[in-house]
Amino acid sequence: MKKIIKRNWLTRYLPNISLRMKLTTLFLMLSLMRIQAGVYSQNTKLTLNLNNAPVEKLFNKVESVSEYRFLFESSAIDLNRKVTINVKKKGITEILKEIFEDTDISYSINDRQIILVKKKQQVNLEDKHAVEKILVEQGIEVTGVVTDSKNLPIPAANVIEKGTTNGVQTDLDGKFTIRVSGPNSVLVFSFIGFENKEVTVGQSKSLSVILNEQNSALNEVVVVGYGSVKKKDLTGAVATVKSSDILLSPVASPMEALQGRVSGLDIQRGSGQAGTSPKVLVRGNRSLTASQDPLYIIDGIPSSIDNLNTNDIETIDVLKDASSTAIYGSSGANGVIVVTTKKAKAGKTQIDFNSYFGLNGFSSFPAPLTGDKWLNYKRDKFYLDNGYEATSLTDLGLNAAAVAAIEKGQYVNWIDESLQVGIQQNHNLFMRGGSEKVQGYFSLGYVGEEGIYQNDKMKSFNSRGGIDLKFSDKFKTGFQLILNYKSGSTTNSRINKAYGVYPLGVPYDQEGIVNLYPLEGDPNNISILANNYPGAFANESIGYNVQFNPYLEIEFAKNFKLRSNLGTKFSGGRAGTFQNKNSYNLLSEGRTASEATYNMTLAYSYIWENILNYNFKAGKDHDFTLTGITSWADNRSEGTYMGGNGIDYDDFLFYNMGAVKNLTTRMNTYSQFNRMSFAGRINYSFKGKYLFQLTNRWDGVSPLAEGNKWSSFPSASVAWRISDESFMQGTSSWLNNLKLRLGYGVSGSANIDPYSSLTRTSTKTSSLSLGGGTALPMYVPTEHISNPDLTWERSTNTNLGLDVSVLRNRIDLVAEYYWTQTDGILWDRRLPTSSGGYDAKTPYKKTSNIATSKNEGFELSINTKNIETENFKWSTSFTYTHAKEKLTNIDLGSLSVSQLISEGLFIGQTPAAGGVFYDYKKIGIWQLGQEEEAALYGAKPGDIKLQTVPQVDANGVSDNGVHVYSTKDRMIVGNNVPDYFFGLQNTFKYKNFDFTVFVNGRYGGMMRAQVLGYWNKEAQPSTYDYWTQDNPTNDFPRPGGTFNTQFQSSLELVDASYIKIKNLTIGYSMPEDFLKKSGLNNLRLYLTAYNPFVFSRSHLLKDVDPENGGSDSFPLFKQVIFGLNLSL
Amino acid sequence: MVFLVGFIQSCSLDEKNLTTVSLDKSYGERAGFEGLINSCYENLYFLHGKVDYIAPTEAGTDSWENVSTSGIGYAQYTSQLNPDDGNIKVIWGTSYATINLCNTAIYYSKDVKGYSSADEMNVKLAEAYFLRAFCNFILVEQFGGVVLRTKSSIIEGADNAPVRSSEKEFYDLIIEDLKFACTHLPIQQTLQGRAAKKAAYGLLAKVYLQRTRLGDVAEYSKLALDTAEELINNAAKYNTALYLSDNTASGFKKLWDGNNNKKNTEFLFTQGIDPGGLNPEGFNRGRTRQYYLPDLATRGAEWGAGATSILYGRANSRMLKPSKYLLTEVFSPVPSPADTRFAETFTFKFYAAANKTITQAMATAYKKDASVVGYTIKNTLAQALPSVNFYSQKIEEQINMNNNEGLSVFTPNWNIDPVAKSKMPMLVVDPSDLFEPGTNKYKDPAMYPNDPNLINMFPAMRKFSAALYCQSNQYWLGDIPIIRLGEIYLVAAEAAILSDNQTKALAYVNTLRKRAAITSRENEMLVTSADMNIDFILKERARELSGEHTRWTDLKRTGRLNKTYLDQTNPIAGANFVNEKHTVRPIPRSFLDAISNSKEFGTNGY
Structure with missing residues (x-):
């Protein structure tokens, strides 16, 4: 039926999306009254018999018997006007002519679409023959007016006859006059901030041209849950990132590419290990239990983002506030990330090829001490450890082999020896096309990533394809098929070993093979690179993922549609490890029996969703859309694990577990999670200016306790397009959009492990034989103690949003402020160990709803077009996020929270587990001359100076913190939440060159930097400025002794602020004539430096990339890549 | 609607967990x-x-x-x-x-x-x-x-x-x-790691005795004595027995013999270990010995010893070394005592893992006589038979064992004449090298800048390291006694002393002492009832039970866990x-x- 523009459901499934977006373009043609008759309109003949029926009925009739679709602004057409028509096998033009003759409606046909608008001005239809005659003889003079979409004139716009130098500019009223060569001439209209428009002159002498605001964000379609709306009709907090921005980052994980591009979305890569996915947090930490991951919806189906090639992505929409996510109920509490992949369109077949190739590496990490500096360090350390000076190198723990190596100057920087430069590549081919009835697409992609350790690599093959079939106007179906294969190998971290060994020896032999014993003559000093010895070590995995997602769409009646989606998934993986006597672990323990483990997992799930949609209009100004949803999800996984040792032939690796003589581990895993949901939504728009949305979702999940399984999650939101109000007309010359949004909603989470609500009995995976040769059965209670009260964690979110576009959309601003309160936060409480534990080292856990947290934040994103000329363009995007999060209450019955240090929970601090650093706080190093004062704390010059916690004795007398340091001096030193973070991108285009600089940063917050944890190791990092009598530093204490080791953990806590130049890209697009000659649509070559410069606020972190939060097992690296984008 | 009905009927939110019951x-x-x-x-x-x-x-x-x-x-x-x-x-x-x-x-x-x-x-x-x-x-x-x-x-x-x-x-x-x-x-369990009656009696005897530290000494020492005697007197009934000496090996030596480890008659309660690895943490068991090792990695290696030795253990996590009191007062500091317990408790001869020729530099650094320069300490490392090492690992003490020709580090608890010592072609460290004369302290090497620093070369406690079950340089897979009959004799003796029955105490002490010597030297072991006091018992316990996880509680029970003592x-x-x-x-x-x-x-x- 009528494709009324203000809709928000399912439009993304419709093939005519792009046409709707071009609606304004088509308005132009109306003034020409030029009928574009396509093949369809020429061949289709209709028979209609209607007497005194409303126009609306006529439209319905036409749409029901043909593929024609009417498009119009609902306010423009009087649908109740009665018409009479009786035609037999007539073309559409004749019918339209009959109906709209003598009305103020003009029409235009674009293939199957009939666009109706009010005539803007009367156009004289001159005698066709006369016009042609003039045109042929002397060219023609064309006049016209250029306006924006609000009918305001655009002065100084360029009007150029295409292919010539013939051009003029519009006057102050937007009017122009130009003489062109003939009716086939094409005029190109352009103006800064607007999309260029080409118009064929045709028979008309007078043109009325409307230019669309360039990239007009307002008309972009934004995906919301189970549907989509135009950005101008949005009521919630949703941010969109387009494929062009995603493709800027040469990363394997699509989410990493979003870093800094969406305000409120905190993304950090935690490890440089190949194939690692980053940590993603939407609007901060609210929950305590492990998963804060957002929900990923890919093409309507909850899926893993890791199986996507970045090249397959069309857009990513991030749903941030509860009014947007509530439709996803429990799954959406951590935010929803909706990914739309590239699909086929009817028409020309399109082929894209994107490819890049580059290097990973250049990871800087401090070198360990070597040479005399190292020996001096060892002497300093020895003195404090032993209380007397070392008299020889042997005293220092150096044996003859080490002494010989020192004499030969065989110093080794084991950090350098551990790291390599790897290769990063991504190649993707995408083909799509089709007819009106059938469209299909497929993509093939390959991603290869090599990390900075030898044997740390990953490669993945991704393919996805789909077909959409339109049987009739009422019935549409299709499916998507996804196949992923991933394989990789990894190795153990070496960095943390590199500071623990002598910086001595010969790492490689003459053939370049690792020397297992780098110190000649010392069989006890094992190379930390032993795992790189041929055949010594393997840790390899493969994974696959198959998804088949069919759907069908039925239109039962006018505006009443059902879509049924089925998402099925079958995935699994195998991980195998092997190590023989030459591997690091076996070599250092003197074991010789080769070891292997073999692990297989299988996951299968399906989700079935039905979406019922009905929209209607009540009166002229009231638009309603009703949506009903049912959803059923069933996820299961199984696994089997085997491990043992004693393999006679290393050739088996882990492939022949039958050859393992001692099978020490054998176990199965099984897990099931079910969810059932119902949801409803009402959208109401009054005059397009006042927008309302109400949703409710009822969710039931299996992990919660009986009686608490179900909950409902309501939300409401409202938006007011202030700029559309009549009183705002005076501002319309500069204010393009002003919208205020207010949303309120409840979302829930039951993000707990399945089976947490009930204690059951499981078998122990470890072996116990009590000395016999047979493993005995062990039946132990599971780790979780029953909690019959376990229920939902619920977040209540209020979001206030403001959208402003000014200066012909050259400045586009979105600001959000939100408040979230989360109640009943789920927490795996570790029970006091006097009540036992799962084993000696693992306390029992009870999952309980114990806490309340508050989150509050301000988010800003600004997009500007700073310079916009034909040859030079400069645009800027800026995102800024400021968020506060804290636990406000913890309820554990009789327990007071200040005593729950073991849980790491602190009121007023970040709710995230492990997010608070409760430790000793270093305030410096005791210096010479402070001996007396230091002694009060049990310290000496060169020792760590701590801030102490005053102790109050039984008489209530405080010692003012003057006492010997002890565990009582632990305090909250900080937490890992930044005060703010931001991203700033500048894009420059000069002729065919483009240049992008992307900067991001975090300010505030603290981290535990492992790289600062090597104080006192065998060869601590040479960057450590450590205290000696001659070096009164406050960075690191003197090495050795027993005093400082107790408080060593305080050395690792450091300010986590940094700024990074994350991306530098320079690209060159081939010029038009080259493309024409070569038959290409587009060819762009580019060079990117990714992650090239890092500036840390703490001087202690120089040479280190702090983004991974201080972990050093797989340091982050830099990349340089070369790529091309090609389309045919 | 059809969808909805089918949907509801097909769904259940019950949890199924097929790996638990x-x-x-x-x-x-x-x-x-x-x-x-x-x-x-x-x-x-x-x-x-x-x-x-x-x-x-x-x-x-x-x-x-x-x-x-x-x-x-x-x-x-x-x-x-x-x-x-x-x-x-x-x-x-x-x-x-x-x-x-x-x-x-x-x-x-x-x-x-x-x-x-x-x-x-x-x-x-x-x-x-x-x-x-x-x-x-x-x-x-x-x-x-x-x-x-x-x-x-x-x-x-x-x-x-x-x-x-x-x-x-x-x-x-x-x-x-x-x-x-x-x-x-039950009297007997199939698996040696499972508690049987003897474990319960053994523990009960220990508990009664330990209870005396809270008072009611007469009552609880009697209970301790009775319980201990129930076991001692009915040892066969409870399926236990002391290893007794013969003329080639003392009973104490047999007690720790790898061949007796898995069916040990003296173990009352045992950490039973499967040498095939079916244990909690698999092979990662029996790591005690590595915490008692001397510095074989540097000093020892200079003389040919192997620091990551499978036989002696991996000397990278050294923690405890014997006190002078233990080495020279508890155990007699003489070359060939009748009591074999020092030799069976400590390794003091570490054999070479490679040929090692003594250089002039070594002789100078270690103040050796010039006569030892050029002498080659012979490698003793070789593949062991399964009867010697269950895992057939390459271990020391397999070849070149005649006349100590492969001895690389020697740490006796008796002093050797300095001149004789300097002429011995191996690293020799005796109490005079380790301890400050006239005190019970280790030397401060700073005070002896001209001598090699040898304070980390001491005898290594070796009770849990029979060669048969050395699986790697860290893991030893022998059974570990948690309570053993030998201790119950000492419990009985101590309880008897507390009950003023010195005669009874003497009988139990002498029984235990006799089996610490080979039969021909048993008489040298006998003590008299005059010795029957708590201090003697404490020393006897140290000789018998050093390293067996009882010392701290023994001192606590006997009131010796105090500053003065x-x-x-x-x-x-x-x-x-x-x-x-x-x-x-x-x-x-x-x-x-x-x-x-x-x-x-x-x-x-x-």
Whole structure:
């Protein structure tokens, strides 16, 4: 039926999306009254018999018997006007002519679409023959007016006859006059901030041209849950990132590419290990239990983002506030990330090829001490450890082999020896096309990533394809098929070993093979690179993922549609490890029996969703859309694990577990999670200016306790397009959009492990034989103690949003402020160990709803077009996020929270587990001359100076913190939440060159930097400025002794602020004539430096990339890549 | 609508977990119940043969000093011994995890199906009572009166504000549990790691004796004596026996012989280990020896010893070294004593893992006579037969063993004449090299700048390292005795002394002493009833039981865990000792952090 523009459901499934977006373009043609008759309109003949029926009925009739679709602004057409028509096998033009003759409606046909608008001005239809005659003889003079979409004139716009130098500019009223060569001439209209428009002159002498605001964000379609709306009709907090921005980052994980591009979305890569996915947090930490991951919806189906090639992505929409996510109920509490992949369109077949190739590496990490500096360090350390000076190198723990190596100057920087430069590549081919009835697409992609350790690599093959079939106007179906294969190998971290060994020896032999014993003559000093010895070590995995997602769409009646989606998934993986006597672990323990483990997992799930949609209009100004949803999800996984040792032939690796003589581990895993949901939504728009949305979702999940399984999650939101109000007309010359949004909603989470609500009995995976040769059965209670009260964690979110576009959309601003309160936060409480534990080292856990947290934040994103000329363009995007999060209450019955240090929970601090650093706080190093004062704390010059916690004795007398340091001096030193973070991108285009600089940063917050944890190791990092009598530093204490080791953990806590130049890209697009000659649509070559410069606020972190939060097992690296984008 | 109806009917939100069963079902049946009893043993494997149990039971006594900073909190009672210490956390966790599993078994024993009679079930249940007593005994000795749990937290929930019980209450429950175990446990179990009657009697005897430190000495020493005698006098009935000497080997030597390890008649309660790896943590077992090693990695390696030796262990985590008191006062510092216990407790001859020719530089550095330069210490490393090493590893002491031609490091507990010593072609370190004359202290090398620093070359405690079960340089897979009959003789003797029955005490002491010598030298071992006092017993216990995790509690029981005694025997352990504080361990921080009443509960003074 009528494709009324203000809709928000399912439009993304419709093939005519792009046409709707071009609606304004088509308005132009109306003034020409030029009928574009396509093949369809020429061949289709209709028979209609209607007497005194409303126009609306006529439209319905036409749409029901043909593929024609009417498009119009609902306010423009009087649908109740009665018409009479009786035609037999007539073309559409004749019918339209009959109906709209003598009305103020003009029409235009674009293939199957009939666009109706009010005539803007009367156009004289001159005698066709006369016009042609003039045109042929002397060219023609064309006049016209250029306006924006609000009918305001655009002065100084360029009007150029295409292919010539013939051009003029519009006057102050937007009017122009130009003489062109003939009716086939094409005029190109352009103006800064607007999309260029080409118009064929045709028979008309007078043109009325409307230019669309360039990239007009307002008309972009934004995906919301189970549907989509135009950005101008949005009521919630949703941010969109387009494929062009995603493709800027040469990363394997699509989410990493979003870093800094969406305000409120905190993304950090935690490890440089190949194939690692980053940590993603939407609007901060609210929950305590492990998963804060957002929900990923890919093409309507909850899926893993890791199986996507970045090249397959069309857009990513991030749903941030509860009014947007509530439709996803429990799954959406951590935010929803909706990914739309590239699909086929009817028409020309399109082929894209994107490819890049580059290097990973250049990871800087401090070198360990070597040479005399190292020996001096060892002497300093020895003195404090032993209380007397070392008299020889042997005293220092150096044996003859080490002494010989020192004499030969065989110093080794084991950090350098551990790291390599790897290769990063991504190649993707995408083909799509089709007819009106059938469209299909497929993509093939390959991603290869090599990390900075030898044997740390990953490669993945991704393919996805789909077909959409339109049987009739009422019935549409299709499916998507996804196949992923991933394989990789990894190795153990070496960095943390590199500071623990002598910086001595010969790492490689003459053939370049690792020397297992780098110190000649010392069989006890094992190379930390032993795992790189041929055949010594393997840790390899493969994974696959198959998804088949069919759907069908039925239109039962006018505006009443059902879509049924089925998402099925079958995935699994195998991980195998092997190590023989030459591997690091076996070599250092003197074991010789080769070891292997073999692990297989299988996951299968399906989700079935039905979406019922009905929209209607009540009166002229009231638009309603009703949506009903049912959803059923069933996820299961199984696994089997085997491990043992004693393999006679290393050739088996882990492939022949039958050859393992001692099978020490054998176990199965099984897990099931079910969810059932119902949801409803009402959208109401009054005059397009006042927008309302109400949703409710009822969710039931299996992990919660009986009686608490179900909950409902309501939300409401409202938006007011202030700029559309009549009183705002005076501002319309500069204010393009002003919208205020207010949303309120409840979302829930039951993000707990399945089976947490009930204690059951499981078998122990470890072996116990009590000395016999047979493993005995062990039946132990599971780790979780029953909690019959376990229920939902619920977040209540209020979001206030403001959208402003000014200066012909050259400045586009979105600001959000939100408040979230989360109640009943789920927490795996570790029970006091006097009540036992799962084993000696693992306390029992009870999952309980114990806490309340508050989150509050301000988010800003600004997009500007700073310079916009034909040859030079400069645009800027800026995102800024400021968020506060804290636990406000913890309820554990009789327990007071200040005593729950073991849980790491602190009121007023970040709710995230492990997010608070409760430790000793270093305030410096005791210096010479402070001996007396230091002694009060049990310290000496060169020792760590701590801030102490005053102790109050039984008489209530405080010692003012003057006492010997002890565990009582632990305090909250900080937490890992930044005060703010931001991203700033500048894009420059000069002729065919483009240049992008992307900067991001975090300010505030603290981290535990492992790289600062090597104080006192065998060869601590040479960057450590450590205290000696001659070096009164406050960075690191003197090495050795027993005093400082107790408080060593305080050395690792450091300010986590940094700024990074994350991306530098320079690209060159081939010029038009080259493309024409070569038959290409587009060819762009580019060079990117990714992650090239890092500036840390703490001087202690120089040479280190702090983004991974201080972990050093797989340091982050830099990349340089070369790529091309090609389309045919 | 059709969709909706089909949808609702097909869906269920019930949890299915196919790898678990319900508590009632599993523990209501014999298989699950016995599986639960099995699991009660598992956590005990975190103690013996693991680092966490060594320092807390042996260090800080008259016997050992720490090496460098490892174990210093226990050895010297420094500030490192605090609630954050990792060892106490493991001991605490092990004890309470086991107790809770035992409590769960005791709860479910009321109606478990599959036994023909309550008696039959009690035979199984008695294991839980035994293990509960075993763990409560550890708790009360290490931590004093802490939380006495008799309920399963699985059934009745956790206690967030636990309160302390008195040490006497602990003992009452321990004794009650052990009486049940003595009554119901079988004489013999199929698996050596499972508790049988002898384990219960052995533990009960020890418990009664230890209980005397709380008073009622006459009552409890008598009970201890009676219980010990029940075992000693009916050893055969309880399927136990001392190894006795013959003229080539002492009984004590046989006791530690790898060939006797897996069916050891003297072990009353055993950490049973499967050499094939079917153990908690697999092969990662029996690591005790590496914590007692001398510096084979540098000094030893200079003389041809192997630091990551499979036979001697990996010398990278050295922690404890013998005190002068232990080496030279407890054991007689003579070359060839009748008492074989020094030689069987310590390795003092380390053989070369490679040929090593003595250079002039070595001779100079170690003040050797020029005559040894050019001498080659012969490699002794070779593939062992399966009868020598279960894993057929390459180990030392396989070849070139004639006339000590492969001896690379020699650390006797007797002094050797300096001139003779300088002419011996190996690294020789005797007490005169280690200790400051006239004191019970190790030397301060700073005071001897012209001598090689040899204070880390000492005899290595070797009880848990029979060559047969050395699997790697870290793992040893022999069974570890937790209680053995030899100790019960000393329990009997001590109890007899407390009961003023010196004659009886003498008989038990001499029986044990005689089997420490080969038969031809038995008479040299005999002592008289005049020797029958607590100090003698303590020394005898050190000779017999060094390294067997009893020393700290022995001192505690006999009132010797005090500053005066430690200052006298092992001054480094006494320096920081506070009598009122250090007889119990700190309460683990992780526990205190998790309860609501941590202030009232307290840290035990730390």
